Amino acid sequence: MSKSDRLFRVMHLFRCLPAPVTAxxxxxxxxxxxxxxxxxxxxxxxxxxxxxxxxxxxxxxSEDIALPPQTLSQLEIEALVLGLSEVQHRGDPALAQAARDALAKITATLPEDKQRHIHHAVGLVHRYQTPAVPSVDMSDLREACWQERAIQITYRDRAGVMSDRVIWPLAIVYLDHELMLLASCQLRRAFRQFIVSSIAGFTLLDESFRPHRVRLLRNYIAELKTRHVIAPAGDRPSL
Known part of the structure; x- marks a missing residue:
């Protein structure tokens, strides 16, 4: 590890570990x-x-040179802690860790009295049910969305029938008990919703749909609003 990388990690540990932290x-x-x-x-x-x-x-x-100072109201702090706590509960391991890291970085930019508000926030998140572990690597799936790259998925429909199809992944929706992938299905030439836990596997393809993602997602959300809902499991449109 280079010295610059190590210094970066030392700063990160200062933000994450309870103070005072020993050498x-x-x-x-x-x-x-x-x-x-x-x-x-x-x-x-x-x-x-x-x-x-x-x-x-x-x-x-006491003063972080890497991050600019932030001014947040007490209510904004409550919203921030509540939102990032929810991500820690609902997200896959990489996303949950990113939420913890983000909160630590933001905390480091606040005055001491505001930091106390974060450590003793009024709003807390607790879930009695642990979210199901995704069947695919969520980091790779997010990367496909960010890069606007087509993927080929092996999907199990409601009847248990497996099929392969090429889709353009647009967004990942966190529903109460499952994750839903909004996509443009190239087989059906239409917008479709895929339950992530029903995706047996996927392959990132060289095909790019950039710069169409924003427009497609906007159109898909508008279409969903006319139906008033993103269909839950067992009540979604035929795929």
């Missing part, structure tokens, strides 16, 4: 010696980071 804890997380960690802290201080504390007592990041 031993950070050194263990990074897989380096405590001596190296002390040198990294001194490098960050020279660069302008305000890091309080000392060896044996632990360190606290």
């Amino acid at each position: 031993a804890r950070m050194a263990e997380e990074l897989g380096v010696s405590e001596r190296t960690l002390y040198r990294d802290i001194e490098s960050l201080r020279v660069a302008g980071a305000r890091i309080e504390g000392e060896a044996g007592l632990g360190f606290t990041l």
Whole structure:
């Protein structure tokens, strides 16, 4: 790991771990010696980071040089914590971790009193049911949406019949108990909804549908609004 990458991770640990954090804890997380960690802290201080504390007592990041200060109202903080907590509960592991990292970064930009509001927010999220584990790699599926690349999926319909088809993935919808992929199906030449857990597998194709995603998604959402609902499982239009 290069020194620049290590310094970035040290800053990230300051944002994520409860303060004060000891050099031993950070050194263990990074897989380096405590001596190296002390040198990294001194490098960050020279660069302008305000890091309080000392060896044996632990360190606290008081001013983050990497992130600009944010001004959020108490209600905005509640909304932020509630929304990102929901993502941590509903998202796949990569998305849940991204929510935790985002909250840590935002917290680091706030004044101390606002940080306390985040740590002791009024709104909490709890789900009695654990979301089903997706049958496909959600990181790859998101990447296909971001890149506007066609994918070939193997899909199991409501009758259990398997079929292969090429689709243009447009958006992933988080319903109460499942994930729904909104797409333009090239087999049917129409908009379709696919339950992610019914996708047995998919392959990213070289075919690109850029720059059509925004227009297609806008048109699809407009079509769904005329039906008043994104159809839940067991009541969706035939695929």
